[in-house]
Amino acid sequence: MIDKERLPVHVAIIMDGNGRWAAKRGLPRLAGHNAGMLAMKEIVKESSRLGIEHLTVYAFSTENWKRSEEEVSGIFRLLVRYVDSELRELHENNVRVKILGDYSVIPRAAVERLEKTLAMTCENTGLRFNIALNYGSRAEIVRAVNRIREDMKSGKIKEVVEINEELISRYLYTGDENGNIPDPDLIIRTSGEERLSNFMLWQSAYSELAFTDVLWPEFTPEEFRRLLEQYQNRDRRFGGRK
Helix, strand or coil: CCCHHHCCCEEEEECCCHHHHHHHCCCCHHHHHHHHHHHHHHHHHHHHHHCCCEEEEEEEECCHHHCCHHHHHHHHHHHHHHHHHHHHHHHHCCCEEEEECCHHHCCHHHHHHHHHHHHHHCCCCCCEEEEEEEECHHHHHHHHHHHHHHHHHHCCCCCCCCCCHHHHHHCCCCCHHHCCCCCCCEEEECCCCCCCCCCCCCCCCCCEEEECCCCHHHCCHHHHHHHHHHHHCCCCCCCCCC
């Protein structure tokens, strides 16, 4: 049974296995991404129902541009469709949506839908649903360092300030401009792969990692709860001793 008093504050998910799910069924890869979108919808609902405060999903990485033009454009068409069909329900359920990553370079139709979503949900106080889109952790850290340098040059921050973990964290996508999203307590990766793939490298320093062989389109709320129970049975020491 899940102890709602000991839920992770922030769960992050690397949604992996859409292509393999489709290949097993002789379907095009986009069919897998469509099925994955439906699975994501259910996990957002379950997170909100359980009372998890932050849910982050790795939707599109900076490396995913290497995929075929057909697949990439299809992913963004699905994103547009997801917003068109789910925005009202997200808003009615008090979900606040944030984007982590440089989404300005994605197709204009998708940008417009995302900006509509951000504007409509910005005052909501329920689940914080963070979508990592055109996101890469190394690029995020480089961006943070460059922004610190620019703010030092402009005088926004003093040049004599000590560059420490707190300052760098503030300039990440998860920093102040997004309302200080806490580091993930639990990172889940589906499909049997066991790596972070350039996802939240700074923020995951003391995250618990959970891996499942389940392909993302088959990832159910039941499997999600199983991994949450597994998390609650772990002893988190953050490098110290009890």
